Amino acid sequence: MSGAESPTEPGTETDTHVERESFVGSGLERVEDHRILTGEAEYIHDIEPENTVHMALVRSVHPHAHVEDVDTSAAEDHPDCLLALTVDTLKEEYEPMPCGLKGFEEWSLADDKVRFVGEPVVAVVAKDRYAAEDIVDLVDIEYDQLDPVVDPLDAREDETLVHEHFGSNVADSETLDFGDVEGAFEEADNVIEREYSWGRISGVPLETAGVVATYDPDHDAFDIDCNIQLHTLVDDTIYEPLGYPPEKVNLEVPPDVGGSFGTKIAIHRYCTLAAMASQQLDGRPVKFVEDRIENLQGGDMHSSDRDYRVRLAYDDDGTIRGLDTWFVDDFGAFPHYPVNQALKPLSVVTNAYDIENVRYDYEIALTNKTAQTAYRGFGVPPHLHALEMVVDEAARELGVEATDLRRLNLIQPDDMPFRLPTHNIYDSGDFPAALDRIEEIVEEREVCEGGLLDPDVVEQKREEGKYRGYSPTVHIEPGVSGSDWTDRQRTDKDALEARDREDVSELPEHFRIELMEDGTVQSYLATDTSGQGHQTLVTQLLADGLGVLPSDIEVGYLDSVTAPTEYGTAASRMAVMLSGATEGAAQKLRENCRKLAAQREFGCDVDDVVYRDGGVERADGSERLTLAELAELDSGQKNERLTRVSYDYEHPTTSLPEFDEALTRKFPVYPTAAFAANAPIVEVDTDTGEVDILKFYSLRDCGTRLNPTIVDGQAHGGLAQGLGAALMEEFEYDDEGQPQAITMFEYLLPSTKNMPDVELEHSETPSPFTATGAKGTGEGGMIDGPAAIASSINAALADQGIVADQIPMTPHRVRKRLRDGE
């Protein structure tokens, strides 16, 4: 599709563009790689200004307790101790951290009560981390233990409260009806009701959180380097607790971040503590790097943890008429910012199915566990799991193939763009074709002699107690989040009724370019990155947009003060937003170059100047200026320079009336619907309960593929995380509220031993809503992988009547179900 063509600029006829091979659409090698491969990359761990001192945290060992006394005297007597910071100083000099919902107050160090194991109580600073950890052991804290609140379902009624003043362990709840739900459930031939659960998992990036904060006493301001995600959007979580205005707190994210997957948006506690410590030490740089145990047990980085009850109303002919989902999400000790991930599933509430009547009902429970953050998919994976499980069970009840039931209810290509009952719109796609194709692939390659599903082999394996199966599914990846809806939970719900379209503001993506006198192009991203190859993407687009070579382009980053507030890297957003911003900026620069040449050098009409091959020419070819010459020509300019442009790419929904209703009512708005049809082939060992994925077939469509290599990389990585979620990963707690997975020996991540061969195929349905036709693709495999794997497990174990009703389906759980089923 358009991937292989040069971009054209509608409406600028004189803006003739070079005819040459396009970098966009090719799998350009990444510009990030060289520095990483040679050890020269700069991660936060590598940043250490002269004189840096190191912070360590004293953390609660109890899930729920009153802090009776904190004695730091022995710690302070340690000759290497520079500072022991307690909540008393925080309360005298600083402010609490913002919470995701009104009515909660959280200090960077526990105040009065500890509410989860791992909650920081005291921060100590010493000359190196070894000494700081020695000093941690010298802090003496006296606790009065309280009963822990552990089970989220019980928590709702529990008399013990995580936050006494709030009066309830339910931080927020809402019931939303779309269509005629009652009618659908009354009139349908059948109603099925089931329960499912999704365990606490998270991104667990290989690099932990880290910060180096320096207070500048001369300017009474802070410089903070940290690997936070969305540094221009969530900067309020840092400047507010410090009690400073945004322009006094300069956040910078290093060019290299060792993964985030959403989880690092909530590392502000560390940033504020390091900054406060630096201020207490008159501006000595303070560094903190979380260790892995801190990260896993109390790093504010777990994600969705849900118990579902789902009802489906369907007729005898298989038509699904209504969907009713209720769930409780265990948010842990504080409802942090991503409370809105309880709502994101509304944007894909019926997945690829056409279901008119939907009820969505949730409760956010508070317990004595570490608080939630965002993770790849932002609350969607558990929803898709629950939905697909109930569809599988409805098919069993009806006695039909699950695939047939799915096919019957899929949204048809003619219905695109498709409006969901919850008001979000799917832009484009052919879901039935995707389902057919993935089925065909497996039939052809595996359900044949010598294939994994060779009927003889399947039979023989069965006799050995190994059950093979697969069940194709189609899943939507909602992309390019709007931002306005994300504070629905902090908004007066009644006021939403009267809300006007004019009240809605969506954040654009910002991008800058400057021509340098040596002919190179300097550009700036306003967003941080963590391995997705943003620099490469921008380089490709600029090379095409300006007719230069990738080697002539430098891509840098703006800090939080210089950059306007951006949404940044989130919600499968960057390919779409950055490509829109880069193309827009390149076009603006080309126009400016023509103007500059016409006015200052050629003395002709702008229309008589064309931009071509990395320079401008008079239309008759008589004169030419290179980019270097243009930059030089512009350098004497006092006012606005023409060779320096910035551009804001508006969020796609801003100008699309289709989204008006969702926007004004603050329902999740995701203007791109990338999708995948998956067919993982699983084998369940009925002796051990182990689930082995033998091969993973996936057909994926993310619209125009700007860089197919990166698109594939995202798919592979997402599917690996999806596999981990489905089968291995979980932050379990015991009945006393003690976390059980605090090392990587207990929190199991997929390794080469678990990851099967993945076979990808692509289709390309460009988005009609985005500048480049790209759809988001960053969260894909994690969104669709777990539900796909669970459906295949259901197929493999259909004879036993077993359903993968609990994620992760660990060997222990599979065995238990096999035993119970006997």
Next chain:
Amino acid sequence: MSSESSSQSLDRPTEELTLSVNGETISTTVEPRLKLSDFLRRECGQRGVRVGCEHGVCGACTVLVDGKSTKSCLTYAVQVDGAEVTTVEGLATDGELHPIQEAYHQEHALQCGFCTSGFVMATKELLDRNPDPDKGEVKEGLADNICRCTGYQNIYKAVDRAADELMEAPSDDLSDRTGGGE
């Protein structure tokens, strides 16, 4: 609160240590509890050594000690007294990527790159030991390293590509590129 003036550290014990890091001999005194990973990063400037878990599971800190892949977070610096240590910095020569590094680049076998040094070093050991591994051997050889981004598919391809490259390369060229100065 104690302040800057308390610079008289507790007398921490120290031990002598001599080793070679990427071909350079280093003699110094360290605390016996100093991890090799911290020693290499902080005191030898080899910051390509990454620490992801510090308890021996993720493999990000993998370096070669006398040619054998070793988790530097589970090793004390004093334990490698007299050894030859190679880190990812020891692979490229004169700005030219080692074939393993080049293969990782070509196959997009890295995203955030935090695991990459460890994978590259594990690959080095694997291919030194077994120049032509089959898929199962590649998986086995890299099973001690975790990558959270790539899903491993491209890493398998990179190892294959590197194996091909290295088998074609003239052998003296090869020893040049192994670093470690042997």
